[in-house]
Amino acid sequence: MPSATAVIPNELGLHARAAARLVERANGFESLVELSHRDRTVNGKSIMGVLMLAAAKGAELSIRTEGPDQDEALAGVLAIVKDGFGELE
Amino acid sequence: MTLALSGQIVEPGIAIGQAHNIQRNEIEIGEYRIADEQVDAEIDRLIHAAAEAGVHLEDLARRLKKSAGASGEEIIRTHLAMLEDSSLVQASARHIREQLCNAEWALQLQLETLVAEFRTIDDDYIRSREEDIVQVVRMVQQVLAAEQPGKPLSDVPDRLGHTLVVATELTPNELAVLHDRGVAGVVTEHGSPYSHTAILARSMGVPLVMGVRRAQSLITEGEQLVLDGAYGIVFADPEESILRHYLQKQSESDRYRKSLERGRGRPAASLDGEALVLLANAERPEDIRRALEDGAEGVGLFRSEYLFMQGLPPDEEAQVEHYVSAIEALEGAPLTIRTLDIGADKKAHALEFEGLRNNPNPALGLRAVRLCLREMDLFKVQLRAILRASAHGPVHCMIPMLTTDREVLAVRSLIEETRLELDSEGYDHGAERMRLGGMIEVPAAALALERMARHLDFLSVGTNDLIQYTLAADRVDENVAHLYDPQHPGVIHLLEHVFATARRLQVPVSVCGEMAGDRRFTRLLLALGLREFSMQPRSLLEVKKVITETDVGAVREALARWTAGECDSSTMTLSQFLDNAQLHH
Numbered sequence: 001m002p003s004a005t006a007v008i009p010n011e012l013g014l015h016a017r018a019a020a021r022l023v024e025r026a027n028g029f030e031s032l033v034e035l036s037h038r039d040r041t042v043n044g045k046s047i048m049g050v051l052m053l054a055a056a057k058g059a060e061l062s063i064r065t066e067g068p069d070q071d072e073a074l075a076g077v078l079a080i081v082k083d084g085f086g087e088l089e
Numbered sequence: 090m091t092l093a094l095s096g097q098i099v100e101p102g103i104a105i106g107q108a109h110n111i112q113r114n115e116i117e118i119g120e121y122r123i124a125d126e127q128v129d130a131e132i133d134r135l136i137h138a139a140a141e142a143g144v145h146l147e148d149l150a151r152r153l154k155k156s157a158g159a160s161g162e163e164i165i166r167t168h169l170a171m172l173e174d175s176s177l178v179q180a181s182a183r184h185i186r187e188q189l190c191n192a193e194w195a196l197q198l199q200l201e202t203l204v205a206e207f208r209t210i211d212d213d214y215i216r217s218r219e220e221d222i223v224q225v226v227r228m229v230q231q232v233l234a235a236e237q238p239g240k241p242l243s244d245v246p247d248r249l250g251h252t253l254v255v256a257t258e259l260t261p262n263e264l265a266v267l268h269d270r271g272v273a274g275v276v277t278e279h280g281s282p283y284s285h286t287a288i289l290a291r292s293m294g295v296p297l298v299m300g301v302r303r304a305q306s307l308i309t310e311g312e313q314l315v316l317d318g319a320y321g322i323v324f325a326d327p328e329e330s331i332l333r334h335y336l337q338k339q340s341e342s343d344r345y346r347k348s349l350e351r352g353r354g355r356p357a358a359s360l361d362g363e364a365l366v367l368l369a370n371a372e373r374p375e376d377i378r379r380a381l382e383d384g385a386e387g388v389g390l391f392r393s394e395y396l397f398m399q400g401l402p403p404d405e406e407a408q409v410e411h412y413v414s415a416i417e418a419l420e421g422a423p424l425t426i427r428t429l430d431i432g433a434d435k436k437a438h439a440l441e442f443e444g445l446r447n448n449p450n451p452a453l454g455l456r457a458v459r460l461c462l463r464e465m466d467l468f469k470v471q472l473r474a475i476l477r478a479s480a481h482g483p484v485h486c487m488i489p490m491l492t493t494d495r496e497v498l499a500v501r502s503l504i505e506e507t508r509l510e511l512d513s514e515g516y517d518h519g520a521e522r523m524r525l526g527g528m529i530e531v532p533a534a535a536l537a538l539e540r541m542a543r544h545l546d547f548l549s550v551g552t553n554d555l556i557q558y559t560l561a562a563d564r565v566d567e568n569v570a571h572l573y574d575p576q577h578p579g580v581i582h583l584l585e586h587v588f589a590t591a592r593r594l595q596v597p598v599s600v601c602g603e604m605a606g607d608r609r610f611t612r613l614l615l616a617l618g619l620r621e622f623s624m625q626p627r628s629l630l631e632v633k634k635v636i637t638e639t640d641v642g643a644v645r646e647a648l649a650r651w652t653a654g655e656c657d658s659s660t661m662t663l664s665q666f667l668d669n670a671q672l673h674h
Contacts, residue, residue, distance in 0.1 A: 016218060016285070017163045020170040047170040048177070048203055048222070054212040088373075088395060 001066040002074045010084030013056035016047075018085035023047045025080045031067025033077055044077060092325040094301045094308075096276070099287045101319035102296035103339045104274025105332070106251035108314045108325070110305050118230060120194040128189065132182045135192035138232040139178045143169060145228070146262075153265055153289075161292050164261050164285040171225045176203065178229075193233050200226045217283040224260040245270065253314045255304050261289045268293050274316040276323050278304045298323055349630040353383065357633045359615070360640040367633060368425075368623035370601055374411070377418035380626035384633060387422040389549065389623025390487070390601040391415060393471065394431055402467060408474030416482035423483040425526065425549070425623075426475050428500075429468070430489040432456020452563070457490035462499055472507045479519030487526040487549060491534050497527060497544040528601075530554035535583050538590045548591055549623065552602025556580055575604050576663050581617070588618035599623050611635040612667040616648040643674040 008014060014022070026033040026044040033044030037059055042049030044063070055061055061081060065073040080086075123131050146169050153161035171177060177199060184195035200222065207219045245254070249272040258279040259267075264286050267275065274296040280286055282299065290297040296318040308314065308325050315324040315335045324331055357365045368389030369380035377388065396403040396411055403411070415424050432455060461468035475486050488500050508520040524546035529535050535555065542548060556573060557563055559580055564573035574580070591598035599621035604610045606624025608631045614622070615636070622632060647670030650656060651663055661669070 015214060016167040016221070020163070020167045023170050023174075043175075046174045046176050047167070048174050048206075051215055051218050052206060052210060054210050054215045056212075 001064060002070055003062060003064040004074055004078050005060055005062045006078055006081045008055055008057055008059045008061055008081065008084075010087050011057055012087070013059065014050060014053055014061075014085075016051065018087065019047050019050040021085045022077065022080055023050055025076055026073070029065070029067070029069050029073035029076060031065045031070045031073040033073055034064045034066075036062040036064070091327045091331060092307065094276075094304060094323045094325065096298040096301035096304075096321050096323070097282050098321035099282050099297045099299050099318065100290045100295060102274070102294065103318065103335055103342070104253055104296040104314075104316040105335055105339060106253045106273040106314060108255055108308050108310060108312050109245070109249070109252050110255045110308065110310050111245055118193050118197050119191070120197075121191050123185070123189050123191060125189065128186050131185050131192050134233065135178060135182060135185065135195065135229075138192065138229050139172060141232045142225075142228045143172055146172065149262055149265060152269070161261075161265070161289050164289055167285065168221060168225050168261075171222060172229070177222075177225070193230050196226050196230055196233075213281075214283050217281045220258075220280065220284050220286075224262070227260075228262075249273070253316060255308050255314075257305060259286050261285045264289055264293075264295065264297075268295055274298075274314075274318070276301050276304050276308070276314070276316065278302060349634055352630050352633045352637065355384075355633070355637070357384065357636050359636055360638065361642050363615075363620070363641045365615075365636050366599070366621040367629055368599065368601075368621065369626045369629065370606075370623055371415070371626070374414040374418045376626060377415060380629065381419070381422065383626055383629040385422075385626065385629055387483075388415070388419065388424045389599050389621070391424055391426045393426055393429055397429065397431065402470075405470050405474050405477075408471060409477050412474060412478035412484070413481050416478060416484065419482065421482060423485060425485040425487050426478075427487045427489055427528070428458070428471055428475070429461055430457045432460055452557070458488050458496050458500065459490065459492075462496065465503070469503065469507060472504055473511065476504070476507055476511055476518040476520050476523065477516055479523045480517035481519075483522065484519060485524045485526055485547065487528060487547075489528045489551065490530050490554070491527045491541060492531045493534075494541045494544055497525075497541060501525065501544065529587055530558065532559045532583065535587050538587055539594065542591060542594050542596045545596060548587070548596055548598040550584065550587055550598065550600045550602065552584075552600055552604040555583070555602070556604075559583060575610060576613070581613075581663065584614075584619075585617050592618060597621065606632060608632055608635045609664050612639050612644045612671060613648075613664045615639055615641050616644040616667055618645075639671055640674055644671055646670075 010018065012018065023045055035042055035044045035050060035053060037053040037055045040053055042053060044050065063074060063077050067073065146165050150162045150165040153165055181192070181195040181199045184190060184198050185192060203222050204219050207216055210216055247270055249267060249270040251273055253274045253276060254267055254272050255276045258277050259275065264275065272295065275290070277299045278301060280299040287297065287299060296316050298316055298318060298321050301323060312326045315327045315332060317335065357367050359365065366386055367384055368387050369377070369385035370390040371377055371380060371388050372392045372395050396408060412426060432451060455463065475484065478484055488497070491497060504525065508518060511518050526547035526549055527541060527545045528549050528551045529538065530551040532555065534541055552575065556575055560572055560574065560577060562569045562572035564570045588598060600614060600619055601623040604614065605622040606628035611632050612635065624632060644667045647667050651666055656666060
């Protein structure tokens with residue numbers, strides 16, 4: 001099961017809109033997507049979970065995927081995080 | 090008698106009108122047991138209700154996209170994502186199965202669990218999302234209770250002009266309905282400035298004061314209200330003087346807004362017929378369309394750092410793509426790309442260099458063109474991308490923070506080298522047409538401008554840094570911020586010198602610092618001889634309005650009188666003096 005880490009680059013961090021976009025992306029894959037920040041690990045397909053990470057700008061996010069399309073899922077989720085959820089200044 | 094109530098500031102703006110209290114008929118959530126064989130049917134009921142609530146939210150998202158733009162729509166998308174979250178409906182279904190309870194109660198149990206978890210989080214913004222979850226769950230519970238979602242508003246009149254709604258709290262959904270019906274302003278007893286209702290109010294421009302305790306019992310139905318959003322104050326039954334004051338303020342700001350709108354589509358020409366050029370500062374291709382609508386004739390500063398603030402330094406292709414999408418958005422108007430402007434004070438995640446760390450004086454250290462000329466590989470990739478993009482439309486390249494003409498020559502030869510490489514590799518580029526400009530931010534560069542300007546096709550004054558370096562004062566440091574004064578005689582003198590030298594050498598010059606977009610300084614810059622202004626898009630209409638109300642000859646004369654000491658500089662600033670001079674002209 002592949003994993004990677006990324007730093008959250010956008011000003012507002014993983015706020016509601018960003019979380020909604022991340023979850024939408026994660027739900028496009030069959031694999032399990034897990035996100036961790038500090039000592040909390042949540043389901044990357046659950047907006048409530050993702051919000052509870054309270055990950056601000058600069059926070060380090062670990063992503064782990066497992067399932068039939070795990071590599072694509074990891075790349076897809078990693079890309080949207082690095083892209084600042086489409087809201088980089 | 091006036092009753093003044095205060096709450097949380099959300100959206101500035103003044104609203105005056107009649108109070109209308111709306112009652113929320115809170116639905117009662119009862120608990121009852123179901124039989125084993127009813128479990129599947131009860132789960133079906135839950136899933137159907139959630140689906141119906143989803144349809145309602147989709148519909149709302151579409152309507153909001155029209156009335157409140159993308160940010161309104163995205164708020165509802167968040168609610169949809171919560172509705173579809175497995176930790177809501179699926180978890181509630183589990184409660185039905187395990188506890189043999191009704192769907193409403195299962196939702197309530199799950200809501201309490203989620204809210205309890207959110208309350209443990211040490212972050213105001215995230216904690217306020219509790220409101221969103223409550224709103225989403227309420228909506229499903231309303232459907233289960235065979236009610237139309239949003240029914241609490243059914244007794245609100247269709248037209249709400251001159252009406253201020255007073256509510257215990259409002260969902261974004263309800264606020265959108267009120268906005269559709271033309272509500273003048275809103276007062277709520279609960280809710281936080283971080284809530285989605287607040288965000289939506291801002292994007293729709295609805296004056297809103299939240300968190301006014303006991304507003305519904307203190308405000309009488311039908312009485313007159315004055316809401317001052319900028320201060321978070323509501324006056325109930327205001328006395329004549331307060332009412333008059335706000336009516337006047339309201340009509341002034343209406344007039345100002347309308348006059349800005351009238352400027353749209355008109356040329357930026359002064360009263361005495363000087364044609365001025367307005368350009369936009371932009372960071373992303375998305376910023377550009379709005380800027381063109383508001384009258385920008387191109388982009389005078391395209392910050393390229395944006396791409397470097399992400400995980401890895403962007404490769405050449407990513408940069409080309411980024412610049413080309415900006416060029417396309419401009420539809421033939423010029424794009425001025427500023428080469429990488431980072432340093433120890435403006436960090437980029439992607440870049441860590443020797444010399445950036447532990448610098449005791451970052452503003453005077455390795456940054457901008459200094460860094461680029463040291464990290465040549467990085468810089469070459471950017472120059473290649475800029476040159477390749479310039480095949481797609483008019484592109485100017487602008488070098489930040491020049492100190493000596495040697496730096497200009499070094500960049501020029503690097504561009505030439507890059508061009509030859511691209512030629513030999515068979516890439517298209519627009520190097521022959523591309524103009525090379527420099528940013529004047531270092532006082533010594535401004536003072537000795539002539540030497541440098543001979544090698545440049547255009548100049549742009551970065552006033553933020555030029556002022557900070559000239560006054561040796563960092564405006565971010567609160568201990569010395571009072572010294573940061575764009576109207577300091579030393580700064581004025583330097584700007585005048587730069588504009589005059591550029592004119593003499595016939596090199597175009599613009600200002601792309603914040604001063605250019607601050608309408609308080611528009612007349613001052615005109616009097617000093619500036620003809621090209623580059624600014625954040627939202628200032629374009631404001632600055633244009635000042636330009637069209639200025640006689641450049643008259644303010645130039647006024648500036649000469651000021652400089653000669655013919656006026657009392659203790660009672661007003663130079664910019665105020667120039668505004669007065671225009672007024673009495």
